[in-house]
Amino acid sequence: MVKSLHSILTLVLGLFSVTSMAQNARVTPVTAPEGGYYRIVNAKQRTDDKQYVYVTGKIAAQPNATKAGVATLAGTVVHLETKVDDKDPGRLNVTTLRSQGVDVINGYLNPAIEKVEGELKKKLKEKLGELGGNLAYGTIKLDVIGKWDLKMHMKPVKTSDNRNAYYAFATVPSMVPVVNFYTSYSQFPIVGGKVKNAVKAVSMDLYNALEAKNPDKVWGVVMQLALAKIESSPYAGTEIANVVKRYIEAKRINQGQTYYLISGALKKVTKDKAYDPNNPTGTSHNEYDGTEAKFDFVNNNTTDQWYGPELPVTGDAAMWILEKVDDANYFGVKPSDKMKGKDGKYYTTLYVDFPFQIKGNVMAYIIEGVNDKDASGYYYAKVRKLAGQGEVVPAQTAVVLECNSTNPADNQLLPQGDEKFNPSNNRLCGTFFGATINGLTVKDGTDTERNVTPDNIRAFNINDKDLSNPIGFYKVKKGVTTVPGNKAFLVLTDAEAQAKGFILTFEDGSTTGIETVETSKGNIEDGVYYDLQGRRVENPTRGIYIVNGKKVVIK
Structure with a gap:
């Protein structure tokens, strides 16, 4: 039982260090912001402009992107949904926090809590039977878990220059309900011994702390257990794990305390005297350190007699501005200058989590399959138009994009809707984060x-060795071991992999690279005609054909 409770604490500890912080005071009821796609911006002005939250991995994110760079970074687009807290109308509960396929709330926090509670209930039934297990679980749910706030919250606040922003926070569970539960049930004649033995099996230090009825000592033991679990987990050594480890070792994570997410860090300055609000720099105090644009957190403890409060020192660095992704703060693509087809268009690929409406003069295509080599000596990837200006590309759909410009302002894509994936006949693949090819x-x-x-x-590349420079999908160069995130690529069957590359062939028979070298207005020339699939055509009509290895259009 206690082991399961410890798992909940460890879970909350790991998650709040990524995205949360805290405040409990009740204030005037708030209004939830419109749900949708945002960029989250730290309110603290920095000379390097690194203020935008940028998700670069499943457990990797920092507020270190700049305004100039975010337009083309899918990892800065965050799907945020909130609702007013039914227990405290002065704050919001975060119900969706998702970017790059990572949903912190619905993909990690809620399922993990449900899993731990399910395991707890299962263990209780094994030990106490169906009826006894259900009764015990109901008691723990009411007297312990039910007294914890396991949600992530936001609360409106004004910045120093009167901009609208939010605190982001969460609360570390209090150990008081755990101590009270243990004290009550360890005294029962029948189950008391089982409760004590269960605690001893987890840790004798935990048993001694509970026997002493000391919530702070209980928390200290739990933190050491959590630290051991973190160091043995797959996340050991990551930025997030290191932040949590540092705070555990410094004993800065306190039971029942609320914590605010900040950008930067807090530095404790030690003097000969305890903190004096009338002489802060001459006595021990906290200082804000904005050297690096990175996540950290501070508490709302106002009872620290030596260093004084933490939150007021951080100011705007603990406040976060929601910037709606729209026409003014757009997301767009920037094709490479070299990816220019013979049609004068620029081509690139994209794979993002969110569905998007095409705002600019852009066409989106999928690849429905690949063809064998035809009479011209080329292999072709069969392209089908998916969406044009004003139309929507579904969520998690890898596409080839055709643009008239390399300027992302001309190639705007507006995120909208939810991230539900719907299968299609699209052969393109993608990954949200850069990854090693082998093992992917x-x-x-x-x-x-x-x-x-x-x-x-x-x-996706251009064949520099071919004078006609066809754009298509080609074998990666020797020595290339990774694929970039948010880009599309093909993964072939063994039979298809005999071809080193595939150029794009569109529904009308045109391609992005091979130039039309001859044009006929109806007179069938001497020679053998082949269609783009390499089949001989005896009586060609209007269309595109291959004759003597050259592309011919009959109009």
């Missing part, structure tokens, strides 16, 4: 799982 497993648009290797992956 992805799913294409058909929802087929594919194992990626250097031999079967084909990346």
